[in-house]
Amino acid sequence: MSESFPRLSARTRRFTLGVPRGFTISPDGGRVVFLRTKSGTDPVTCLWELDAETHVERLVVDPRTLHADEEDLPPEERARRERSREAAGGVVAYATDIALTRACFALSGGLHVVELASGQARTLHTPGRVVDPRLSPDGRHVAYVSGGALRVQSLDTGDDRALASPESETVTYGLAEFIAAEEMDRMRGYWWSPAGDALLVERADEAPVRVWHIADPANPDRTPVAQRYPAAGTPNARTELFVLGLDGSRVAVPYEEEYLATAAWDSHALSIVTLTRDQRTMRLSTVDPATGASTLVREDTDPAWIDIVGGVPAHLDDGSLVWVANSEGGHRLFVGERAVTPPTLQVRAVLDVDHDSVLFSASGDPTEIHLWTWDGHSLLPVSTRSGVFSGRMAGGVGVLSEQSLDDEGVSTTVVRRDGMAVPIPSFAERPGLDLRVSLGRSGSRELATAVVLPTWYEQGSGRLPVLMDPYGGPHAQRVLNRRGAFLESQWFAEQGFAVIVADGRGTPGRGTEWERAVLGDLATPALDDQIDALHGVAEQYPDALDLTRVAIRGWSFGGFLAALAVLRRPDVFHAAVAGAPVTDWRLYDTCYTERYLGDPEQQPDVYEKSSLFADAAKLERPLLLIHGLADDNVVAAHTLRLSSALLAAGRQHSVLPLSGVTHMTPQEVVAENLMLLQVDFLKKSLG
Structure with missing residues (x-):
């Protein structure tokens, strides 16, 4: 008997296992190191190397041969994986020297270094469990965090010492604090100097942050986990920077802004990027490592907010x-003082700088993400077919990963200097679903929309109940030209729904004015745009959609939007499934929430407008609330407080608590049954 799609999707971590990722190209372009599991159902990630000249691929590290217990992770590593949404195990992260001769990684809290040429791995002795190891550029030392201390070990002598140790249990050196990892995509807290003789290190003190407790009600004998959570309007962790020399020197690098967005240390400068608490001013400064003195290089301001962009x-x-x-309504690439991209091309990220060339991703059409290079004179498109692309570049060699609606899975190729393309195979499982997805624009705002119909549906054979399937929040997209974005939607469609996925205002790819339309109100524009998309699609498919049976489902912000829909517009939406919903933005974190809604003490009315509690008495449609009780991102209090408000108003609803589940749902049985239970609830609710 063949495996069901929900079970296969869960077992393959949504078909991400077996896909090559995490590429590093040698400076001469001759070798590519990357991560991949051995099959589409194997959760253990291995380290591999490809010789671009001979096309020979080699397994460098298989964690199973190192006898590491994958489940025995330090709590800091578990938190890091939750922040990065890492669903696999094994070697999920690694770092190399500049010449790509050595790599280091952590397994189950142990520190390992491998010689890439021979594949000889060795386990290094450390005084404690290891998080985020990184080799010095010359490959002679490895730095890592253990017990909140930033330590360095010499690979020649084995000498291991702490460069900085925490002064209290609330202090860490070398780790990104919660806000940086969750909201700024900064997963690191230290940076090596190019010479390998010093490091820029973040000191984070969580003492000012309020303590919350994540309990496990299913196991009352377990002590609740204390977590410092910086909710909107409350204090953040205090962060500082120091240049720590291998000679024992310590130089403070002062800055006044609330957030350290990122840092970079190359042969030209030690740079730091800081952001004010209101996120309307970003400053790029260079630092003198000897004195800690900073020089302002540029200051960007915006009346709404400044976006943090990767790679710069x-x-x-x-x-x-x-x-x-x-600039001029668009996210633009600057080289020096000059904008080298037009305002209509929305730059997503800088992926690599290879001598005088810049590889970056950008969108003209928001449903597609393409690769471009700036070679010092002109813009050149790297990807020319429709789809979603990412890549790396070094030594004149590129690695291109491609996804589209036309092809299944992820296709990865190494493009050599002579133009020859060398494939890196994917071992991902095939979903076994035929897609019937149409991308287009709908509604008065020309919203990017995907319409997903059952493959068995014949036009004119009757109207289908409708399932809106959004995320809907700012800075995230669902409607992209790639098959993987619609696998779950297609499965729901096969159960008898016309599924609509729409990206409203606030989503990237359409310029700054579009993104900033949600400033001060996370509820009204998001909900209005889903209704606009629904009516627009109904006009395009007048015989296919039954607007008397419309449901909506979502997770996280999508869960908030689903609950919002049935509370505020029961005339449009007849049932909702809200997974891990944010119900009161005062309970969500500082950086994300304040970016859009400001300080709750100064603008309480703005928070009320985007809260669900005041609407509890309006519920007249079936609502299923789902929440992981171990969620440390959108804590279960969101759902429990909304449920209490609904109960106080005498409104019937359903709550599905998930014991031991975080904001992700990697557990196979849980992930599979969640899909089945949602379909059952929606079918019963819509009659």
Whole structure:
């Protein structure tokens, strides 16, 4: 008997296992190191190397041969994986020296170094469990965090010492604090100098952050986990920077802003990027490592907020600054003081700088993400077919990963200097679903929309109940030209629904004015746009959609939007499934929430407008609330407080608590049954 789609999706971590990722290219372009599991159902990630000249691929590290217990992870590593949404195990992260001769990684809290040429791995002795190891550029030392201390070990002598140790249990050196990892995509807290003789290190003190407790009601004998959670309007962790020398020196690098967005240390400069608490001012400064003195390089301001863009700051060989900033309504690439991309091309990220060339991702059409290069003179498209692309570049060699609606899975190729393309195979499982997805624009705002119909549905054979399947929140997209974005939607469609996925205002790819339409109100624009998309699609498919039976489902912000829909517009939406919903934005974190809604003490009315509690008495449609009780991102209090408000108003609803489940649902049985239970609830609710 063949495996059901829900079970296969759960077992393959949504078909991400077996897909090559995490690429590093040698400086001469001859070798590519990457991560991949051995099959589409194997959760243990291995380290591999491809010789671009001979096309020979080699397994470098199989964690199973190192006898590491994958489940025995330090709590800091578990938190890091939750923040990065890492669903696999094994070697899920690694770091190399600049010449790509050695790599280091942590397994089950142990520190390992491998010689890439021979594949000889060794386990290094450490005084404690290891998180986030990184080799010095020359490969002679490895730094890591253990017990909140930043330590360095010499690979020649084995000498291991702490460069900085925590002064209290609330202090860590070398780790990104919660806000940086969850909301700024900064997963690291230290950076090696190019010479390998010093490190820029973050000191984070969580003492000011309020303590919350994540309990496990299914196991009352277990002590609740104390977590410091910076909710909107409350204090953040205090962060500081120090340059720590291997000679024992310690130089403070002062800055006044609330957030350290990122840092970079190359042969041209030690750079730090800081952001004010209101996120309307971003400053790029260079730092003198000897004195800690900073020099302001540029200051960007915006009346709404400044976006943090990955891959910058960086420099060309001549020292020219590579930067991304808002200009003339678009996210534009700057080289030096010059904008080298038009406002209509929305730059997503800088992926690599290879001598005098810049590889970056950008969108003209928001449903597609393409690769471009700036070679010092002109813009050149790298990807030319429709789809979603990512890549790396070094030594004149590129690694391109491609997804589209036309092809299944992820296709990865190494493009050599002579133009020859060398494939890196994917071992991912095939979903076994035929897709019937149409991308287009709908509604008065020309919203990017996907319409997903059952493959068995014949036009004119009757109207289908409708399932809206959004995320809907700012800075995230669902409607992209890739098959993987619609596998679950297609499965729901096969159960008898016309599924609509729409990206409203606030989503990226359409310029700054579009994104900033949600400023001060996370509820009204998001809900209005889903209704606009629904009516627009109904006009395009007048015989296919039954608007008397419309449901909506979502997770996280999508869960908030689903609950919002049945509470505020029961005339449009007749049932909702809200997974891990944010119900009161005062309970969500500082950086994300304050970016859009400001300080709750100064603007309480703005928070009320985006809260669900005041609407509890309006519920007249079936609502299923789902929440993981171990969720440390959107804590279960969101759902429990909304349920209490609904009960106080005498409104019937359903709550499905998930014991031991975090914001992700990697457990196979849980993930499978969640899909089945949602379908059952929606079918019964819509009659």
